[in-house]
Amino acid sequence: MKIAILGGTGKEGAGLGLRWAAAGHEIIIGSRSAERGAEAAGALRARLPAGGTVRGMDNLSAAREAEVAVLAVPYEAQAATLAEVQEALAGKLLISVVAPLGQPRSRVWFPPGGSAALEAQAQLGEATRLVAAFQIISAEHLKELDHVIESDVLVCGEKAEDRQVAVELAEAAGMRGVHAGPLQNTPVIEGLTAVMIAINARYKIKNAGLRVTGIDNERQRIDAN
């Protein structure tokens, strides 16, 4: 699959791009500047074991080429980025990994529209299908290809088949994806990022995550298909 990561120069986007490229997907790193996009793509290529396709360009060109796009910009840059790429995303699936944080970062804060994903969907309208996922996955863990990530990926979105794309991309990146309901549930899956930061601070750890108990992998695989 040809996946454009808008804001893919950031840690989270780059980590996901690295893992997806290693799994055989064609990755496009989007950035505000085409140069920085290309630079980040080069850095990822150097870390891939056996080649892998990673290119870099500006966000708009990346969105145009994408089969699936991933929104990995800081929340503060979301509205401006989406305004720029809106037309290029029409008819496509956008996976938002954005996790808005307040001050201090360990206290849950909700944006005016309820969540970053709900705001993105409102801005993009029905032409683009939106799914939210990967918010609490540690960028530190993603970038080490051989690190086994214990955390699951909670996926919210209106349609099961759209969520399923993110579930399968979670699997491609070495994690388990879990269907977690509609976009209305995104304040919680985004807000968990602050809760994980609070847990990290309390237990002096770096990468708290969450695993869903009560689902076995076998059942998940059956229901997913």
Place this chain on the structure above:
Amino acid sequence: MKIAILGGTGKEGAGLGLRWAAAGHEIIIGSRSAERGAEAAGALRARLPAGGTVRGMDNLSAAREAEVAVLAVPYEAQAATLAEVQEALAGKLLISVVAPLGQPRSRVWFPPGGSAALEAQAQLGEATRLVAAFQIISAEHLKELDHVIESDVLVCGEKAEDRQVAVELAEAAGMRGVHAGPLQNTPVIEGLTAVMIAINARYKIKNAGLRVTGIDNERQRIDAN
């Protein structure tokens, strides 16, 4: 510890009471009607292996006798229950297990005050310390004493020593409690109940839960003390 469970005739409160009584705590089941409280207490006593102290009474009498109180009423009954017991709770710790749900129950819904716990704290004022915990723990699992519950208990509250009481009560009930930040994080830990309901529906299971990854028990024990 003498623990009053307000609304302890409900499934969640009764399940917690059963496990805490089995662990040696003195349990008081509170109900709107003293009769129904006594009845529910009798039913719990019958299910306890070796005696255990469980009594039942009306909510106000229960709150008066409590060292620690647990709020286990449906969200819709919360404000009226708190108004009734407010004076009796002054100077005490109240653990809220309330999880407000909208329609359908699998979609996150926040009460006007942000969360049930934030509304309870606003209503009770500073005289009562509030902690939120146990929202996503399945009542079905609690009531079977030999069932090993995999889910952790996320605990939010302003003060670490108050959260610690709930963490230890989680352990007494056979689970791991995890400090998850201040009351401002309660919209997320309460909202996870709807997310778990969405996951249950999707995977045709009954008792999805969450386990925090990245904390080992040993470290937790050290930091807790």
